[in-house]
Amino acid sequence: MKRVVILGGGFAGATLAQRLERLAARSDLEIVLLNRDNYFVFTPLLIEAGTGALEPRHAVVPLRDFLRRATLRTAEIVGFDAERRQVHFRVIGKEHAETLDWDHAVIALGSVTRQPPVPGLAEHGFELKDLPDAVALRDRAIRLLEQADATPDPGERRGLLHFIVVGGNYSGVEVAGEFQVFVREAARAYRNLDPRECRVTLIELAPRILPALDEDLARYALDQLVRRGTDVLLASSVREVAADHVIVSDGRVLPTRTVIWCAGIAPNPLLARLGLPLDERGWLQCEADLRVRGHAAVWGLGDCAVVPGPDGTPYPATAQHAVLAARHLAGNLERALDGRPTRPAVLRSRGALAALGCRTAVAKVFGLRLSGFMAWFLWRTVYLFKMPGWSRRLRVAIDWTMGLLFPRAVVQLGIHRASWPQGTGVREQGTATLRPPSLTPDP
Numbered sequence: 001m002k003r004v005v006i007l008g009g010g011f012a013g014a015t016l017a018q019r020l021e022r023l024a025a026r027s028d029l030e031i032v033l034l035n036r037d038n039y040f041v042f043t044p045l046l047i048e049a050g051t052g053a054l055e056p057r058h059a060v061v062p063l064r065d066f067l068r069r070a071t072l073r074t075a076e077i078v079g080f081d082a083e084r085r086q087v088h089f090r091v092i093g094k095e096h097a098e099t100l101d102w103d104h105a106v107i108a109l110g111s112v113t114r115q116p117p118v119p120g121l122a123e124h125g126f127e128l129k130d131l132p133d134a135v136a137l138r139d140r141a142i143r144l145l146e147q148a149d150a151t152p153d154p155g156e157r158r159g160l161l162h163f164i165v166v167g168g169n170y171s172g173v174e175v176a177g178e179f180q181v182f183v184r185e186a187a188r189a190y191r192n193l194d195p196r197e198c199r200v201t202l203i204e205l206a207p208r209i210l211p212a213l214d215e216d217l218a219r220y221a222l223d224q225l226v227r228r229g230t231d232v233l234l235a236s237s238v239r240e241v242a243a244d245h246v247i248v249s250d251g252r253v254l255p256t257r258t259v260i261w262c263a264g265i266a267p268n269p270l271l272a273r274l275g276l277p278l279d280e281r282g283w284l285q286c287e288a289d290l291r292v293r294g295h296a297a298v299w300g301l302g303d304c305a306v307v308p309g310p311d312g313t314p315y316p317a318t319a320q321h322a323v324l325a326a327r328h329l330a331g332n333l334e335r336a337l338d339g340r341p342t343r344p345a346v347l348r349s350r351g352a353l354a355a356l357g358c359r360t361a362v363a364k365v366f367g368l369r370l371s372g373f374m375a376w377f378l379w380r381t382v383y384l385f386k387m388p389g390w391s392r393r394l395r396v397a398i399d400w401t402m403g404l405l406f407p408r409a410v411v412q413l414g415i416h417r418a419s420w421p422q423g424t425g426v427r428e429q430g431t432a433t434l435r436p437p438s439l440t441p442d443p
Helices: 011-023 043-051 131-149 154-160 170-187 215-227 269-273 319-337 373-386 390-405
Strands: 002-007 029-035 039-041 060-062 071-081 086-091 098-101 104-107 111-113 162-166 199-203 231-233 238-241 245-248 253-255 258-261 265-267 298-300 351-357 360-365 368-372
Touching: 002 011, 002 098, 011 029, 011 039, 011 319, 043 131, 043 170, 043 373, 104 319, 131 154, 131 170, 131 258, 154 162, 154 253, 162 170, 162 253, 170 199, 170 215, 170 351, 215 231, 215 351, 215 360, 215 368, 265 269, 298 319, 351 373, 360 373, 368 373, 373 390
Parallel strands: 002 029, 002 104, 029 071, 104 298, 162 199, 162 258, 199 231
Antiparallel strands: 039 060, 071 086, 086 098, 111 265, 238 245, 245 253, 351 360, 360 368
């Protein structure tokens, strides 16, 4: 019996496990997936789940429904030995670690939000990485609307109703666009508030937003955001984050109570404890066939892995490339198990889409550039059919249809992280996916 162990059950790890089930119609292959949770978040719909356009539980995919033959263990990784081909893990709720031997191991640990040493960011910043983050931001926005409704001072209301998003990439632009629509729609439910008092500011270090898209699409996205009242500060950065304001790189002080940090990703801290080769930034170094450098039976996948393309340039850390790489790796694992040579991964992007709120989006798909309503309709269609399972697709479609017919309910869900009792503070890096303790297994 050959055993493949997959560390991490996000887009990359879950897709690989499912693909191995389909491709490996062989009785001598065992697939074990280790993940802290028994679900993965369908991240393209995370922002809509947070703003109420989608029922939050419809944005998560149960791994046990996603898999059929693979063994799932909801566990924390506490040790990894590439030489002995062993992984040590602790099942959630148990005290002692277990050891599992493997013939091939796949590292698909994903990434965490990058936290630069900006004063006050760890104490007062928010991130949007998984479902509790999205729900906490929604609850906070509604709580601030409640406070502003009871505040007679216009200056204080401006700070309460000012949301700052840092990072003009896909997630940052989508957060800014969707949040602008959400808070202004929600403000109509309050007698003492003018929706125009609700403001969103997008801060981007580069001279343009959406650098991965063509310049004309990025310019269209910028025009749409500005036309709807979003302030966009380009070639700017955040110098300091405080409880009631942000200091921008040019010295301006922006009153705010909410800073959403979407400026980049960092390696999962657990990577540094695996004893595998990393690059200077801490990412897993892989060969073109997805093998980890210097290890014939260890493979890298998804955000955590740096995989060179045909021209030597690493593939971007996107869900699309994670899925494509997982499909390719499934084939390479079969070849490796059969003693056949593996093939380098040649991943061709099928396009990129970014929603802007107000039923507008920008898209570049198979070389075709779209903007406006058609791009938004394509955005929803693409992600609807990428959602695993017809029952879940139907639930998402019903949520979207109801959103077209009725306004969103302005109500808090009352779900908060223990580390966010007052709705502030970015959680410690790495705790969302896998716990990074000592790599010495419990006796």
